[in-house]
Amino acid sequence: MGDVFDYNGPMQMVTRIMHKPEISDAATLEEFDSVIREIQEHGLAADELEPLKIKFRSDYYSMLEGGMMPRYGLMHLLACFTLFDGDPQLVNTILDGFLAVTREEVQAAANKYLRREKRAIVFRQPASTGKEAA
Amino acid sequence: MATAPLNDKCPLAPPLSAERPVQWPRRTYSRLSNGMEIVLAESRAVPKFTGQLFFRAGNAALSVRATGLAEMTAAVVRTGTAKRTSRQIEEDLRRIGADLSSGAGMDTTALSFDGLAEFSEPLLAMVSELAREASFPEGEFERERRHTLESVRIERTTPSFLAGERLRKTLFGSHPYALVSPSEAQVQAYRLEDLSAAYQEIYSPAHALLVMVGDFQAETMLRQIEKIFGGWTxxxxxxxxxxxxxxxxxxxxSLVHVPGSVQTQILCGCPSITRKHPDWLRLALTNSIYGGAFNSRLVMNIREDKGYTYSPRSGVNPLREHGYFSISAAVRNEVVAASLAEIFYEMERMRALPVPEAELADAISYVSGVFSLGLGTQSGLLSQLGTVALNELPEDYLETYRDRVRALSASDVLYAARGYFDSANMQITIVGDRAQIESQAALYGEVAVYDAQGNVIQ
Known part of the structure; x- marks a missing residue:
């Protein structure tokens, strides 16, 4: 699937975790769950949201500059906003919505969308070769 | 992605319009009293800035002490200072939306960073802290060592790495450019005091170069830089x-034997020129016609026409003291000799015949156009300015680049191919299963066989 912007409709949220062989899948998953549980029950810490927004803003500008060729990101977003919203100007304003998100909204979204019964997990395990890598 | 063949009904592509002029960003050159050179360029497409603090010494300078020592030192520099732990560094970077990495090549060491324009001061302060007060925490060092051990093990299972390593050993002999990566034993033998000593030697303003591009006013930024780096000696x-x-x-x-390999990595090379050489552009254009671009002769021949390989490529690799020219292709085992035949055929054709005008014009548009594209972002401009400054090229190098490319002729290309595509002395490296490829390799000369660890095998 694409990124935060290039779709129009229901989207998967995917988390990839690669863990060391000495730690079990179950223990890794429990760590993952505990992070989500914390947000569902208590929300973000008071000083947690602002730095996230700063990083998001910084990454958004980098995305405009970067991509498969120089400034591909800007072209890509202009195309997405024209295709899905008929409004290429969104490239200049879309950030405002992200920067207005509140801690309460993050907590509500975690409770609404990050639900176990909606979740599918794929475990990918390397086949044993029976010998150490040379 | 496969290219669809043109047919009779397909309209011709419209002719290219003239290149548009480039608006050159304002640049400021200065030097602090401690010797640190500064190049600033204003570029305001996004409210960010990006920069690199270079030191003009890298793995080659430290190779007598240990292979890869500058790289390992750079990795640990990033993990702690007198004032901040590794974790604090990460948190502080996150708080200002910045990224920072450290690394070392053969000839330089660099701290690279980018962030939001309004947070330039805290980010530069962190860069300065890492360059001056790295604390080399024991735990972080051991973690980096484990990480590096993992990487060097993986490298030895990667055909392109093995080919590159072998070619560099052949071309550079006892020059440190021959040493591209440490062995596991060498990584095990690094000591923390070796890293500290390397740090003391390399991380000095006296041979440092700070290049920054972004949304700032140069004079204001220069004052900020002076305040932060001025007291460094x-x-x-x-x-x-x-x-x-x-x-x-x-x-x-040279054949590096990888038992059971289902394909063969070919890498041919010969000594070449550095960036400073007056023939650099001639050779760059010549390379793009031969094998440096997707529509180049070698790609059209052994990929599109014959289907021997997916991604053949040639390039000129400009290290500071010596460059080298190389051609790489990962091919099916049964077409190793056939691929080499085409690699040399295309090389000889470049040396024997002038390039047709239409092909030359396409190549000039490509080289010039790619150059212009590369200037379109802060990081692209940074990379070009860094290349100019580190190689002590003229300050108007970028401004004159496109005109100089456009002035090149078919005779320049013939001259460069004859001078630098040293077909008769080309060093051939192949990596794959000896049983399947040795007799093909032997058609091109006496074969020396090595294992993946670099040992000669009979």
Missing amino acids: GRKPAAKTFPAPPKLRGRGV
Whole structure:
């Protein structure tokens, strides 16, 4: 699937975790769950949201500059906003919505969308070769 | 992605319009009293900035002490200072939306960073702290060592790495450019005090270059830089002299044996020029016609026409003291000799016949156009300005680049191919299953066989 912007409709949220062989899948998953549980029950810490927004803003500008060729990101977003919203100007304003998100909204979204019964997990395990890598 | 063949009904592509002029960003050159050189360029497409603090010494300068020592030192520099732990560094970077990395190549060491324009001061303060007050925490060092051990093990299972390593050993002999990566034993033998000593020597303002591009006003930024870096002192490390690379005569063939390999990595190379050489642009254009671009002769021949390989490529690799030219292709085992035949055929054709005008015009548009594209972002501009400054090229190098490319002729290309595509003395490296490829390799010269660890095998 694409990124935060290039779709129009229901989207998967995917988390990839690669863990060391000495730690079990179950223990890794429990760590993952505990992070989500914390947000569902208590929300973000008071000083947690602002730095996230700063990083998001910084990454958004980098995305405009970067991509498969120089400034591909800007072209890509202009195309997405024209295709899905008929409004290429969104490239200049879309950030405002992200920067207005509140801690309460993050907590509500975690409770609404990050639900176990909606979740599918794929475990990918390397086949044993029976010998150490040379 | 496959290219669809043109048919009779397909309309011709419209002719290219003239290149548009480039608006050159304002640049400021200065030097602090401690010797640090500064290049600033204003570029306001996004409210960010990006920069690199270079030191003009890297793995080659430290190779007498240990292979890869500058790289390992750079990795640990990033993990702690007198004032911040590794975790604090990460948190502080996150708080200002910035990214920062450290690394070392053969000739330089660099701290690279980018962030939001309004947070330039805290980010530069962190860069300064890492360059001056790295604390080399024991735990972080051991973690980096484990990480590096993992990487060097993986490298030895990667055909392109093995080919590159072998070619560099052949071309550079006892010059440190021959040493591209440490062995596991060498990584195990690094000591924390070696890293500290390397840090003291390399991380000095006396041979530092700070290049920054972004949304700032140059004079204001320069004052900020002076405030942050002005009090830093250090000596210039003693200049190192390295043994000359060997003078290789005749084609040599090296085979790195990887049992069971289902394809073969080919890498051919010969000594070449550095960026400073007046023939650099001629050779760059010539390379793009031969194998440096997707529509180049080698790609059209062994990928599109014959289907021997997916991604053949040639390039000129400009290290500071010596460059080298190389051609790489991962091919099916049964077409190793056939691929080499085409690699040399296309090389000889470049040396024997002038390039047709239409092909030359396409190549000039490509080289010039790619250059312009590369200037379109802060990071692209940074990379070009860094290249100019590190190689002490003229300040108007970028402004004149496109005109100089457009002025090149078919005779320039013939001259460069004859001078630098040294077909008769090309060193051939192939990596794959010996049983399937050795007799093909032997058609090109006497074959020396090695294992993945670099040992000679009979």
